[in-house]
Amino acid sequence: MLTNRRMVRIEWGDCDPAGIVYFPRYFEIFDACTAELFELAGLPKAEMIQKYKIIGTPVVEVQADFSMPSTYGDNVMIETSIPSWKISSFRVEHRLMKGPMLAIAGFETRVWATRHPDDPDRLKARPIPREVMERFKKAPTPVPPSPRTPVFPKPR
Amino acid sequence: MLTNRRMVRIEWGDCDPAGIVYFPRYFEIFDACTAELFELAGLPKAEMIQKYKIIGTPVVEVQADFSMPSTYGDNVMIETSIPSWKISSFRVEHRLMKGPMLAIAGFETRVWATRHPDDPDRLKARPIPREVMERFKKAPTPVPPSPRTPVFPKPR
Amino acid sequence: MLTNRRMVRIEWGDCDPAGIVYFPRYFEIFDACTAELFELAGLPKAEMIQKYKIIGTPVVEVQADFSMPSTYGDNVMIETSIPSWKISSFRVEHRLMKGPMLAIAGFETRVWATRHPDDPDRLKARPIPREVMERFKKAPTPVPPSPRTPVFPKPR
């Protein structure tokens, strides 16, 4: 099962007056991780939307369990994969790690969606092309990802 | 059970390239609705934090089911209440309505939290004062809330 | 000159670990105020985009001077107007007031823009229709705006 790993540096602007990440920011991070997983599978979002005439893969269900807070300056690693596919929807799992510890487990159910043909204000789920699903079943790439947050060379 | 109602105008900046609300924005809206419910109960966040020496009421679990998308210019109404209390946590429910229809159901489990005495990077759940809980069991106020999004008087 | 006034409650999630508004949030507020001024002029954004076949009025220059910080729970008032129009651009001014004091002065230069006909990745400025400009030269409406932040009735 294809898994994306993304290092994220928590920024000052991600945090609230308690000094910890304002939780909606985690969902922004997770959404970017989902897009990156698709990119890892060879489906950058802009190309995918154009090729398959979809508006994207909007969420219909989101869930997250928060075990540990993070603060600015923290580096966290998010592992993202798609454990199950249905006809027109799929489930995404995110595991946000602080070092060896699972800080947040996040889940999304997303649909392969177009605008509704009869009502542009509504969405319509469509069958996910088989070729799309199959891209995610390949063995995970053995190459370690480049860190998203560089270790800064200190000036001398 | 005390219920807060908040009208929110969906803004251009809340929406994504598909023209619908980028879903993390809903969690920002819901978080503000929770704060407003506490304010309705006589506990404005800044005062509550100072009075009870907590860092806030961070989420430990968040869940949302999305039935209908919204777009910029839409006015939505969010009804927020706290259906259950435990020793040191409580469950918040948000119902985001588009006219008569439920567009999103959101849930939060939040804890009454201080910094951990032994480790400032961790949080510690504390018993919720009885006087706090009781403020939310009162009958809902019969006064209709002022709309947050005014109907604009057209210039003549 | 038409002027929009919008009351905004500063939320917990607008603030950073110093407990004051994270400054990019002010630009989100200002952008919503510009949209609201157009709505006050009879041009809700969605209708305007459809009617005039523009992609919007993207900023080409933004500037802001910050005199006083704000924090969660603060109510601020933003006065927005368009003091000058050019062929295809206009200048927006925002005055964010804390009570009687000017806390922030913000400025935007925006263009009336379509996608570039030769390159969809670029934008092209277009002449602003006279009828659009004239809507903003009308006398300000004397009706006081409804407050965006209701004074909450305290439950008894």
Add this chain to the structure above:
Amino acid sequence: MLTNRRMVRIEWGDCDPAGIVYFPRYFEIFDACTAELFELAGLPKAEMIQKYKIIGTPVVEVQADFSMPSTYGDNVMIETSIPSWKISSFRVEHRLMKGPMLAIAGFETRVWATRHPDDPDRLKARPIPREVMERFKKAPTPVPPSPRTPVFPKPR
């Protein structure tokens, strides 16, 4: 003069219904770049705040000129430096490059600030320690930074 370079992948959630970056997001990016420049100078934000007893370096003036839009999937490079220092303030410049082209020039004036001793709701500018300024006058480090957006190894 010390210069930080940061690669940023523009995300779906950074963009608005026109499909281009919602401009307040650029200020979030710039703020993170300023923090990263300080980190490159050996002053990670959390340590700096604790060591010097400041609340941070809040902006008192922000300005940006936008020449080209960006969209999701774009990789942009931001070069950040501090061209001038005053007693208690400094000017930050950001150059956001799309390939060889300058897409946005951003400027911030920031102050070295504590809470006001007589009024915790106000800030007070303080003289910037000489040792802080001097860290930024060193020659830029010759080591190329790791890209923040990895080129993904395609799964086989």
